[in-house]
Amino acid sequence: MSSYIGRHARLYDLFYADKPYAQEAEFVHSCIQQYGDGSTTRLLELACGTGNHALALEKHGYTITATDYSQDMLEQAKAKAKKTVSQVDFQWQDMRSLELPDCSFDVIICLFDSIGYVATNEALLQVLRGIHRCLRPGGLFIFEFWHAAAMLKEYDPLRIRRWTVPEGEVLRISETVLDPAKQLASVTYTIYELKTDGSYSSLNETQTNRFFLVQEMAGWLMASGFVAVNWFAGFANVEHITEDAWHIVAVARSKDTSEADTHGL
Numbered sequence: 001m002s003s004y005i006g007r008h009a010r011l012y013d014l015f016y017a018d019k020p021y022a023q024e025a026e027f028v029h030s031c032i033q034q035y036g037d038g039s040t041t042r043l044l045e046l047a048c049g050t051g052n053h054a055l056a057l058e059k060h061g062y063t064i065t066a067t068d069y070s071q072d073m074l075e076q077a078k079a080k081a082k083k084t085v086s087q088v089d090f091q092w093q094d095m096r097s098l099e100l101p102d103c104s105f106d107v108i109i110c111l112f113d114s115i116g117y118v119a120t121n122e123a124l125l126q127v128l129r130g131i132h133r134c135l136r137p138g139g140l141f142i143f144e145f146w147h148a149a150a151m152l153k154e155y156d157p158l159r160i161r162r163w164t165v166p167e168g169e170v171l172r173i174s175e176t177v178l179d180p181a182k183q184l185a186s187v188t189y190t191i192y193e194l195k196t197d198g199s200y201s202s203l204n205e206t207q208t209n210r211f212f213l214v215q216e217m218a219g220w221l222m223a224s225g226f227v228a229v230n231w232f233a234g235f236a237n238v239e240h241i242t243e244d245a246w247h248i249v250a251v252a253r254s255k256d257t258s259e260a261d262t263h264g265l
């Protein structure tokens, strides 16, 4: 089962048109420069969506394989890559069962809270161990996750946003239900496309995402062969993390398999 299916994938870039992807890519690049050891040129992106971070990071000189499990999102990414004559290799991959022939990436990224689609402990450990396998020793895993402290403090059960487009209007209603014990937010998107001639179409998609605490994530990283290097409140050099930080950017380094921590949680 995928997410961002069909028309929802085609509307994705409208919904996130004001997201500062280039700035975020710049921050990721600065983390790679600061924490990477030696040559870091081969980058793998997991859950790349419509490719906005990959296309921006390519400008910093990386050779990029960008993957997602939504064929519809990849179709959008590939269309943009074609227009901009990008060399990013967009591929279908489910991050829960990565199948990449050459697994010695210098950096792996997974942004915009996409790790949270992996809801269970078992699947999360599988994903992190898969990422560890795909990195060379000393390689970096840079990812962003939804912060439980912010979510539990003041999540919004109902959000409505509206966009004006040449054909009329797009209205997105997001209804969120929390399961605090499982650390899951279930978000149902109802999207209406209202045409100027009075006709409309609608779609519905529910996505379930997990949120995490920093020390919990440090434990998951430790259990899958990583050392946590630094944590930031979003894509900024802010290391003081409070419950107002909705998104945490984590930088972790892959340990050599021989020194991998084998503790379970």
Ligand SMILES: C[S@@+](CC[C@H](N)C(=O)[O-])C[C@H]1O[C@@H](n2cnc3c(N)ncnc32)[C@H](O)[C@@H]1O
Pocket (backbone or CB within 6 Å): 002, 003, 004, 046, 047, 048, 049, 050, 051, 052, 053, 067, 068, 069, 070, 073, 093, 094, 095, 096, 110, 111, 112, 113, 114, 117, 118
């Ligand atoms: C919120 S979007 C983020 C997309 C992109 N990283 C961005 O910043 O715009 C989440 C993405 O995660 C992808 N995704 C969710 N679960 C996945 C999985 N198991 N394997 C690969 N991609 C996955 C979805 O298809 C979607 O493109």
